[in-house]
Amino acid sequence: MPSRVAPNHPLPAEAPFAPDLPVRLGISRCLLGEPVRYDGGHKRDPFLADVLGQHVEWVPVCPEVEAGFGTPREAMRLVDDAAEPRLMTVRFHQDHTNRMRRYAKTRVRELQTLKLSGYVFKKDSPSCGTRRVRVYARDGHLLGTGKGLFAEAFQRAFPLTPIEEEGRLRDQGLRENFIERVFAYHRWQALSTRLTMARLVAFHTAHKYLLLAHSQRHYRELGRLVGNAKPYSIRELARTYGHLFMEALAVKTTIRKHVNVLQHVAGHVKVALSTAAREDLHEAISDYRNGFVPLSVPIALIRHYVRILDVPYLKDQVYLAPHSKELMLRNHV
Numbered sequence: 594m595p596s597r598v599a600p601n602h603p604l605p606a607e608a609p610f611a612p613d614l615p616v617r618l619g620i621s622r623c624l625l626g627e628p629v630r631y632d633g634g635h636k637r638d639p640f641l642a643d644v645l646g647q648h649v650e651w652v653p654v655c656p657e658v659e660a661g662f663g664t665p666r667e668a669m670r671l672v673d674d675a676a677e678p679r680l681m682t683v684r685f686h687q688d689h690t691n692r693m694r695r696y697a698k699t700r701v702r703e704l705q706t707l708k709l710s711g712y713v714f715k716k717d718s719p720s721c722g723t724r725r726v727r728v729y730a731r732d733g734h735l736l737g738t739g740k741g742l743f744a745e746a747f748q749r750a751f752p753l754t755p756i757e758e759e760g761r762l763r764d765q766g767l768r769e770n771f772i773e774r775v776f777a778y779h780r781w782q783a784l785s786t787r788l789t790m791a792r793l794v795a796f797h798t799a800h801k802y803l804l805l806a807h808s809q810r811h812y813r814e815l816g817r818l819v820g821n822a823k824p825y826s827i828r829e830l831a832r833t834y835g836h837l838f839m840e841a842l843a844v845k846t847t848i849r850k851h852v853n854v855l856q857h858v859a860g861h862v863k864v865a866l867s868t869a870a871r872e873d874l875h876e877a878i879s880d881y882r883n884g885f886v887p888l889s890v891p892i893a894l895i896r897h898y899v900r901i902l903d904v905p906y907l908k909d910q911v912y913l914a915p916h917s918k919e920l921m922l923r924n925h926v
């Protein structure tokens with residue numbers, strides 16, 4: 594029987610479905626420090642440029658420059674209708690809506706070939722903002738909020754792709770969730786092009802606890818889908834599974850949900866542990882529940898037991914062994 598162990602042991606092998614292909618993300622070009630803003634400035638974000646940038650391949654896009662408005666240029670804003678705003682310059686009221694829409698249509702088609710696993714947009718921009726971008730009446734008073742024109746076209750073309758704004762990524766929980774979704778989507782993209790029923794079952798099995806940590810409802814729904822897959826073609830399955838899978842991961846995790854998963858997983862190893870080791874595990878989970886240690890502590894301890902007890906079902910769980918880069922980025926936050 595294993596004795597008491599400290600949770601700082603070497604990592605076990607990574608979970609399957611962790612393709613070695615680079616993780617490619619779109620990004621609003623000004624966030625990387627390029628002087629493409631209307632005033633010739635930039636909005637370099639140190640986390641994106643210096644930390645995340647070391648582990649992903651950026652595809653920088655500046656819709657306003659690429660649509661031909663040049664730098665410097667007259668500032669623009671959204672006007673008229675929050676649901677379907679127009680893109681107009683602030684001072685001379687030039688309407689650039691159609692030009693931006695034409696550009697966006699072509700650019701999203703090009704981006705399709707690059708298989709992006711996520712996109713980081715610049716907040717508040719009438720082209721790049723994904724939420725709460727101010728929309729004005731022509732006389733200048735505030736009407737409401739909407740989405741930047743390019744961001745809206747991107748979301749319509751890539752509804753599953755994880756997106757975030759740089760401002761929201763300063764929130765630890767949102768940042769961690771974004772990184773998790775990006776890597777999960779990357780795994781799904783790699784699988785969905787060569788999907789077979791057997792591979793889908795293996796993928797689903799490996800992600801069970803990760804799904805449970807986000808949404809019980811999706812966990813059950815996806816289980817039913819995989820369990821009763823016969824009437825569907827592989828194409829239909831890929832579409833429905835991919836949609837539900839990414840929707841599940843967008844649901845916020847909580848300490849309570851994690852504790853539930855940890856207890857579930859611990860149930861698989863406890864029987865083979867000594868009393869002292871069981872107590873260690875119980876203590877690590879309660880310390881996490883009470884906010885004394887991060888989630889990585891009980892997870893590392895469980896991984897240790899899974900490895901030495903050689904529990905095949907748990908060894909392949911992504912929840913316990915995410916990709917090393919993902920782990921590094923998530924621990925960094």
Ligand code: SF4
Binds near residue numbers: 629630656715
């Ligand atoms: S917010 Fe978007 S359009 Fe504006 S400078 Fe940055 S990348 Fe270009």
